[in-house]
Amino acid sequence: MSDDSMSVAVLGGGSFGTALASIAADNGARVRQWLRDPELAAQINREHVNGRYLPDYAINPAVVASTDMAEVLKDAELVLVAIPSKAFREVVRQARPFLDERQILVSTTKGIQEEGFKLMSQILEEETGFRHIGVISGPNLASEVADKQLTATVIASDDAETRTRVQAALGCDYFRVYASNDRYGVELGGALKNLYAIAAGMAAALGMGENTRSMLMTRALAEMSRFAVSQGANPMTFLGLAGVGDLIVTCSSALSRNYRVGQALGEGKSLNEAVDALGQVAEGVNTVRLVRDKAHQEGVYMPLAEGLYQVLFKGVPARDMARLLMQGEQSSDVEFVLPREDVQQDRRATGGRDD
Ligand SMILES: NC(=O)C1=CN([C@@H]2O[C@H](COP(=O)(O)OP(=O)(O)OC[C@H]3O[C@@H](n4cnc5c(N)ncnc54)[C@H](O)[C@@H]3O)[C@@H](O)[C@H]2O)C=CC1
Numbered sequence: 265m266s267d268d269s270m271s272v273a274v275l276g277g278g279s280f281g282t283a284l285a286s287i288a289a290d291n292g293a294r295v296r297q298w299l300r301d302p303e304l305a306a307q308i309n310r311e312h313v314n315g316r317y318l319p320d321y322a323i324n325p326a327v328v329a330s331t332d333m334a335e336v337l338k339d340a341e342l343v344l345v346a347i348p349s350k351a352f353r354e355v356v357r358q359a360r361p362f363l364d365e366r367q368i369l370v371s372t373t374k375g376i377q378e379e380g381f382k383l384m385s386q387i388l389e390e391e392t393g394f395r396h397i398g399v400i401s402g403p404n405l406a407s408e409v410a411d412k413q414l415t416a417t418v419i420a421s422d423d424a425e426t427r428t429r430v431q432a433a434l435g436c437d438y439f440r441v442y443a444s445n446d447r448y449g450v451e452l453g454g455a456l457k458n459l460y461a462i463a464a465g466m467a468a469a470l471g472m473g474e475n476t477r478s479m480l481m482t483r484a485l486a487e488m489s490r491f492a493v494s495q496g497a498n499p500m501t502f503l504g505l506a507g508v509g510d511l512i513v514t515c516s517s518a519l520s521r522n523y524r525v526g527q528a529l530g531e532g533k534s535l536n537e538a539v540d541a542l543g544q545v546a547e548g549v550n551t552v553r554l555v556r557d558k559a560h561q562e563g564v565y566m567p568l569a570e571g572l573y574q575v576l577f578k579g580v581p582a583r584d585m586a587r588l589l590m591q592g593e594q595s596s597d598v599e600f601v602l603p604r605e606d607v608q609q610d611r612r613a614t615g616g617r618d619d
Pocket residue numbers: 276277278279280281282299300317346347348349351354355372373374375404405406407544545547
């Protein structure tokens with residue numbers, strides 16, 4: 265599976281960027297990693313460890329870190345952009361003078377830009393106009409990837425060359441890379457599941473059980489799919505690793521930063537306290553607001569996103585919100601089988617209350 269001839273650049277010195285850089289190096293690629301902090305770059309080069317974001321894991325010594333964008337991007341065939349959504353466009357603009365259209369550009373970031381509700385690969389496209397553009401997403405907790413736990417991800421692109429080159433660059437005996445041509449669906453899945461990871465962390469902190477977590481995850485999938493359909497995406501993609509796969513892992517693990525923010529909120533901390541205690545980016549916090557506003561504007565029924573918004577930004581206690589959600593509409597289980605409107609109509613026809 266290895267592709268020794270490939271030259272890979274990773275933009276971002278965080279946990280996932282570092283884990284991916286190490287995989288590519290394990291696979292025999294020439295790997296350069298760009299980050300802002302010269303001391304962290306020096307530590308990666310000297311000790312082969314990222315003490316700030318992945319202190320407990322060894323990085324392949326072949327990864328060369330640098331703060332010099334031109335040097336990192338020189339001759340790179342594949343560029344992985346692992347920068348939080350808030351800074352994503354700014355970093356791509358910084359990189360732009362050193363990029364050329366033969367390169368493959370792949371986002372690993374699971375977030376949404378507020379202006380225009382843009383996903384990160386759309387930003388890559390807008391800023392460069394290149395055609396080899398893709399997205400990596402899936403159940404990929406960075407520390408487990410760095411620990412070489414058996415893991416799978418998805419490379420999504422409508423460009424076959426992007427898919428096959430990324431499979432060759434990153435696929436190895438502990439990391440499998442499945443292909444999708446639904447870039448938008450895969451990327452949307454990665455961004456949306458962060459909301460429900462926050463909710464799952466909250467539920468755990470409130471002492472709720474496994475039935476509750478299972479209900480939450482399944483209804484989250486229904487809500488994500490409803491939103492996807494409203495945006496013209498293919499909900500079938502959510503049956504894969506980047507949908508249900510990522511939902512399972514982030515709603516089940518305190519290794520997820522979004523889950524940890526939820527836990528802190530469930531313990532009664534304010535949003536600021538929860539985010540400060542984390543000390544890293546939890547993309548879901550911003551995504552809750554953006555998705556809730558979009559759902560409002562477009563009339564999409566998203567009770568979980570609305571409930572999260574009320575807890576995060578309106579000070580409603582998490583326990584009160586859980587109680588309210590349990591009093592909401594008892595709707596269709598799988599809306600692709602029995603449409604929600606049919607359930608509402610049945611209720612009216614049989615004299616029941618219309619929620
Ligand atoms: N950590 C994880 O388990 C996974 C993360 N992701 C996604 O990957 C994206 C990037 O992730 P991580 O490596 O986890 O990030 P991180 O939160 O561990 O670190 C972010 C990195 O971006 C850098 N950064 C922030 N603003 C910057 C700016 N203006 N200019 C230059 N660098 C800047 C930080 O210095 C840091 O090196 C996240 O948005 C997340 O959605 C995806 C899968 C797994």
